Amino acid sequence: MTVSQLHKARYAYIPRFPAILDEPIESIAMQKEQETASIANTEEIQPLFPHIYGKPVVHFVKGTAHIDKKPLRVGTILSGGQAPGGHNVIAGLYDGLQKANPNSKLFGFLGGPEGLVIGRAIEITGAIIEKYRNTGGFDMIGSGRAKIETPEQIAGAVETVKRMELDAVVIIGGDDSNTNAAVLSEYFVQQGIATQIIGVPKTIDGDLKYDMVETSFGFDTATKIYADLIGNIARDANSAKKYWHFIKLMGRFASHIALECALRTQPNICLISEEVAEKKMTLQQITDIIADAVVKRAVRKENFGVVLIPEGVIEFIPEMKQLIKELNEAMAQHADTFNTLETFKQQKAWVAQHISPESAALFASMPEDIAAEFLTDRDPHGNLQVSRIETEHLLIGLVTKRLAELKKEGTYTGKFSAQAHFFGYEGRAEFPSNFDTDYCYALGRTIFVLIANGLTGYLASVYNLTAPPAEWKPCGIPLTKLMDMELRSGKKQPVIKKTVIDLNGKPFKTFAAQREQWAVETAYIFPGPIQYFGPSELCDILSKTLLLEHEERIHP
């Protein structure tokens, strides 16, 4: 295997982690807080998890623990989209296991949760670990998006853990995977299966955040990559002075990525989906916000700019949600008629008669090529594939149209030319930043301690992250504590609740206090690429989100 110079150098990096986790396992004492309740809907959630509900948060301090140091057999799963640092969670877990008992074994399920269901696994040996320490990607064992929900899937998982005689299964994943972990844990306890289940908060989206879970891993690295690229584009824009760059950023549900990138780079505009929903903004209002900045900057002869767009923003615009719903219904009901229509003109006229006047007006206001996407990008059930709508092009089209109107009115005399970008995949498999490298390794070591203490249905966490890593605090949080009931495919289900941007929180308010200035002035900041070696002030930069939320905790 040929590896790059940086790859080689990263192998030699020694992650920093909480001092307490470096103690022998028999010197790490577990302290229990009081019993916990779910975030909301306790009366509905408690009965669904009679065996694992309400357990205490646990902390670890120096002391004495009576731990059976028998060899353990642990399986691990990487679930869902890649996030930088996943390999180090596994490396930390491996080191923890080996340190306590070199006869312990770690297994990796291949291709995500499906690996557990069908029993496809490899032993993760020391030799494998050495090839993946401090690296990005999930390629050590692959990932997948399958769930473990149906009776058949659960039966498969049961068979696998029994056959492999696993003491524990670690699910490294997002909200859905951790929900899965809770369900599986409850089921195992109920069935008298001794295999413990531990979850880990993974997602570049940054929307797994709770008391004592300060960030999900991967967010730090991914946002640093996007912010670097945004800074470069902003600098390019300010050099060429001829393009407005519309940059869509991964993150369908929450806008933490966009907000963090905005705080790091100070673009002219950054849309925040949570605000769009809260203020019930219309597509026209969003268009006007951007067009207004274009007009004001044109007065300064600055016919260029940068707009950040969270991937999912379109689904947060109430009138768009309504339009999408009506289109889905109309096209599902009359699929046969619709399919006979040859031209977009005919389709458009037909649509206008089958949806509400408000939705028809909105549909008519959209640029034709994007409106056409609304009719063609359909899944086998006839539903619009919202994630395929090119929001960045939609907004460019609408802003172009609006500016033409303003030009006619004589209130705009600038030039407008736009470029569209989408940043996503390039941020998910990078070598983790030192922060994510350390954080993930610490999570891995924490998982081992949770397992050694016999816990199940817990999320591994490490907090106090603004302090030096030696002072970080490992803990275990009952998964049910993070749950709420939500409608999923028309059914109310218990789920690990995602944390969206708090519009009263310090990160958003810090942004909101400056954005009017950024909209008009050229206030770009250029973060540059992630640095791994060199002075600490370059290599250990914490995310703005983490720092601002920390300040808020200290000075609410």
Next chain:
Amino acid sequence: MTVSQLHKARYAYIPRFPAILDEPIESIAMQKEQETASIANTEEIQPLFPHIYGKPVVHFVKGTAHIDKKPLRVGTILSGGQAPGGHNVIAGLYDGLQKANPNSKLFGFLGGPEGLVIGRAIEITGAIIEKYRNTGGFDMIGSGRAKIETPEQIAGAVETVKRMELDAVVIIGGDDSNTNAAVLSEYFVQQGIATQIIGVPKTIDGDLKYDMVETSFGFDTATKIYADLIGNIARDANSAKKYWHFIKLMGRFASHIALECALRTQPNICLISEEVAEKKMTLQQITDIIADAVVKRAVRKENFGVVLIPEGVIEFIPEMKQLIKELNEAMAQHADTFNTLETFKQQKAWVAQHISPESAALFASMPEDIAAEFLTDRDPHGNLQVSRIETEHLLIGLVTKRLAELKKEGTYTGKFSAQAHFFGYEGRAEFPSNFDTDYCYALGRTIFVLIANGLTGYLASVYNLTAPPAEWKPCGIPLTKLMDMELRSGKKQPVIKKTVIDLNGKPFKTFAAQREQWAVETAYIFPGPIQYFGPSELCDILSKTLLLEHEERIHP
């Protein structure tokens, strides 16, 4: 101005440069080689540049120089697309000027060559220089794509240099800008205008390469950024195992960027425009090469991959060139009829009757949405805007179609799902790599020495770049030496010749020797982001292209 931590740290970086350039100007002796001839067409080019043609290449060594250390007044222009390091060319020039005589003055023309024509300039003071040392972008004075060609433009330039009493004008730009520099230099000498003209080889595309010009600045940084992102996407692909990523890379004319990125990351496929042209490849052949790799990897259960596509490849496919030409002619001749056609179906039928059967067959073979682009993306003269054709989507469409055929034939049973990317702007304004930081600063110091020695019509160059910077060799190369005659808008003109990939050169051959293996196996390398601080083996990585071409010079 708020700056990032890395930005602040880069201010403190001290560029390394040839030891000879650190001598006082009176100790830098100029050595002349013999007279030079243009690359080709000497009999046509010589008469066009009677005053500046054929001058010798000049080198600089320790010795004695009789240099009038009078204060100089120098103007500089940043021309064309951004390339990391431009600011350091200016910083090096500034330091050279100041060291020889603190009363010298440096001016910057705003917004590219137009600034010279209309006389829009600022004095580049020490305070300004300090704000831009070692940074990316061209935002110190902006850039532009205007030319200085028409009599009016040249008259404007003359007026400006006279009014500002400039001893020299430095044009930092690509092939066209350096052609401009030669024309202006010749004109000035002919007219008895004492202002010297010096050019500098700038372009991320890497296609300004000649004897003693080993690379253009910006290529190193830009390719490192793209290679980092490609590596990330490759690692993501190898983790999720479900997408083929089609990545288009900036560089319309030459494929140096794609080749360098391929050598750094070992993707499954990398198209090389020069090879496509040389082998007269068809669109179907290119499609088959990709489809073949998809099929072979599917057998290995690897339904994912990475394909690199040079931005301009479509223009190098002979049959596509022909199709574009015929479409342009047909639509120009019958614009009125064509514009009455409402549906793409009608347009397609009409087109089929107005172009050759071969071109019509090719047009019919393309996916409809891309074929439609060929008819709609037209400039005001009715010509196709080739740069707007989404080659990555075209190839995805064709490969999808081909795989469906193979599936029917029973020779392919895999899954194919693709993602498209375009990397360009994000690589042009990054903080220059240490190499580009040093190289550009050295170029700037060299420019000063060329000016001090009274030269005009010269390109500043620094070579021996695989040695430590102290041993790099500054020189001046007559611009006419780099010229050839080319057809431009139907007129034969003298131009600085671009250097395309040599299919017999070591970079291409190194790639070609391994690509069949890369196509099938998963041999990705993950370069990681540019490192500026830390061990030299991470921070001073030279481009593969530079290293391989150096090896070739030593062992041809």
